[in-house]
Amino acid sequence: MSFTIDSALSIFPDTQVADALPAIVKSFNQLNAEDQLALLWFAYTEMGLTITPAAMQAVNMVFAEKNLTQIKQMPALEQTQVMCDLVNHTDTPICRTYASFGTNVKLGFWYQLSEWMKQTIVAPIPENYQLSTKASDLLQAIRKLEGGEQLTVFQKVVINMGYASTSSTPKVTEPVVPPKKAAPRSQVRIKGIDNATVLSYMENMNAFDFQAAVALFVKEGALKPPFQEPIVGQENIFAYMRQECYGLKLLPEQGVCEPAEGEFTQIKVTGKVQTPWFGDSVGINLVWRFLLNPEDKIFFVGIDVLGSPQELLNLGLVQNNAKIELP
Known part of the structure; x- marks a missing residue:
């Protein structure tokens, strides 16, 4: 042989x-956009999945700076809409550009948005937002995962956001910096x-x-x-x-x-x-x-x-x- x-x-x-992790990611992706964003918010603020600022030094965020600056300058409702568009895989220029990013740039993108949400520079999840029953159950299931499994779920979710056409947006592969x-x-x-x-x-x-x-x-x-x-x-x-x-x-x-x-x-x-x-x-x-x-x-x-x-x-x-x- x-x-x-x-x-x-x-x-x-x-x-x-x-093997259960892909099913959890699939369930996450079947939630509405508001529940997905709320779960991400809870991950950053309640579950201890805190990204280290030092990580940003290892990522070439020049690819995302234009989009991040654009979002930062938008009114709150437009900021929320952009984040919902990313979750919903909507065909917009920002979603197409996001789909071209590598994993680390995507993680850095959401890290920056989460920091701005904490500072209310970008519209945060409403303080009294109530998760749906499905989202609440999924949050409980994620909380029961081992820490590394939680990280894997949220990384996979963030990586899959954005819009990729049938012909697929080519990924950014050549670094601008040495x-x-x-x-x-x-x-x-x-x-x-x-x-x-x-x-x-x-x-x-x-x-x-x-x-x-x-x-x-x-x-x-x-x-x-x-x-x-x-x-x-x-x-x-x-x-x-x-x-x-x-x-x-x-x-x-x-x-x-x-x-x-x-x-x-x-x-x-x-x-x-x-x-x-x-x-x-x-x-x-x-x-x-x-x-x-x-x-x-x-x-x-x-x-x-x-x-x-x-x-x-x-x-x-x-x-x-x-x-x-x-x-």
């Missing part, structure tokens, strides 16, 4: 992925894993050396981000990393290594990732599922949000009960 990208998706099938320098490089240690490729992948990602990280993949290898389809090919993976991965801090903790068919090797690593948006206080529990070819190059890596913090401990239990060695 030779692996395909589709078959690689099924490695380590017992992993406890947070490319960011690599972060200080530090050695990564993962309990149970001594594979040089996996360790190098983690170290390169933490150093924002995406070119070196992509070089670890086979030419037509694939990277599958959480709740997305696989990104195939070194060029596409590199573009994704440059767009989405600056500022992330990968904190792998432990892993297991097993032989797979065709002299491939599959490696599962659990740990956390911290984003510049929420600082060191909240980490998203992740699993990386690597499939390496016989030459120890990455054929596939799937990244998923874990459905339970217990999964972080499961690998330790496996290692204590069975000795797993490379072939």
